[in-house]
Each structure stands twice: as structure tokens, then as C-alpha cells.
Amino acid sequence: MSTPTTLFPVAATVKVGDIVWANKNGHVFRGRVVKIVAGSPVNLAELGPVPNAPGPPGTFDPKDVSQAAMACFFAAERCESPEWVGPNARQRLLGPTIFLLALAAELYLKTIFILEKGKHTRGHNLVALFKKASPESKKAVIARLGKWEPQFQPMLSKHANTFEDWRYAYENESPDAEIEFLRAFATACRAVAEGLLSARP
Numbered sequence: 001m002s003t004p005t006t007l008f009p010v011a012a013t014v015k016v017g018d019i020v021w022a023n024k025n026g027h028v029f030r031g032r033v034v035k036i037v038a039g040s041p042v043n044l045a046e047l048g049p050v051p052n053a054p055g056p057p058g059t060f061d062p063k064d065v066s067q068a069a070m071a072c073f074f075a076a077e078r079c080e081s082p083e084w085v086g087p088n089a090r091q092r093l094l095g096p097t098i099f100l101l102a103l104a105a106e107l108y109l110k111t112i113f114i115l116e117k118g119k120h121t122r123g124h125n126l127v128a129l130f131k132k133a134s135p136e137s138k139k140a141v142i143a144r145l146g147k148w149e150p151q152f153q154p155m156l157s158k159h160a161n162t163f164e165d166w167r168y169a170y171e172n173e174s175p176d177a178e179i180e181f182l183r184a185f186a187t188a189c190r191a192v193a194e195g196l197l198s199a200r201p
Contacts, residue, residue: 069107076100099166101182108189144188
């Protein structure tokens, strides 16, 4: 059975019988071109995914992006945990905690974008990345924020560039950040991203 979809990548030289990468609702697969009608989606016979094969140009496996996000999230937890640095002194690495949580949130949002749009997006601005999510994913993230839900928009705007501000904190006079909000936001983005991943065919 052929599956109407859009070619990925679109190529003017594609002809019936070609094997191409395709994307349908975030599901990237290989397919054989069955029919081409000008101005309409190309009809493909789906051949299924190729295990461990690279994705089409400009895309990344959302599972890999999610795993990178999880590594940042766990690294932030370790940085925030107090460590003994002397007989009577303990230390937390708050700067790295802040930018790692911001990076984790960024990568989870990019995971969501890939799963929903079938392509990768760039940039560090959390407001811009959040705007790219579907209305359903936005609502799901906000609903998981607990006490931060009523303050979500101003808090997200405040932390829009946290990764860049804190990556080189010495370049900024007094960068400000709320670790609790960043942790809650990254956790909420993680839950939505992992839910979408688990729902993949």
C-alpha cells in the first residue's frame, strides 16, 4: 500500500521507482516512489526504517538529542549536590548547574520539535524554542510546572538566554537565574519529550 507523504529531501530529479527518505508526522522512513502528481504529496510504498542508519540531511535522531539532554540534566544534579572541599567546608557549583539545566531544557525542546516537525531547529533562546512546540506540547509542559505555572511567561522570558548568559558568566555584570524554575522547566520538557518518544511507532 502506498503512503501519501512529502519527500525528504525534496528533489527535482526524483522519479517513480526511486528509494527516498520521507517524513510523515515526524516519522522518518525509507520509501519507494510509486506515483508523482504535480502539486500533490508524492505517493510512496513505505519500506520501513533502517536500523542505525543516519537520518536525512538536516535531521538528528530525537532519541540521541533526548539522551544528550538527559546527560546535561544529570550533570546539573551532580554540580548542585554539595561536596566536601575541606574539613569544615562544602561547595555547590551553582554556575554550571544553571547553564546545564538551561541546556537540558533546550535539548528537550529540540527533541519535541524534531518529533513534531520531522526536522532539527537551532538556537539557544528558550522562548523561541518553546514557541515552536505544538499547542498540545506547550500546554503539557506548563501543566507540569506546579507552583511556577502562574508565573510561567515572565519566568521563561527572564531565562530565555540563560545558557548563553551563564556559559560565560564573567562577561555579564550580574546574570540572574532561578535554579528551581529551571529545574522544573527542564523536568516538564523532559516528561513531554519522553512521552512523545514512547508514542513513536
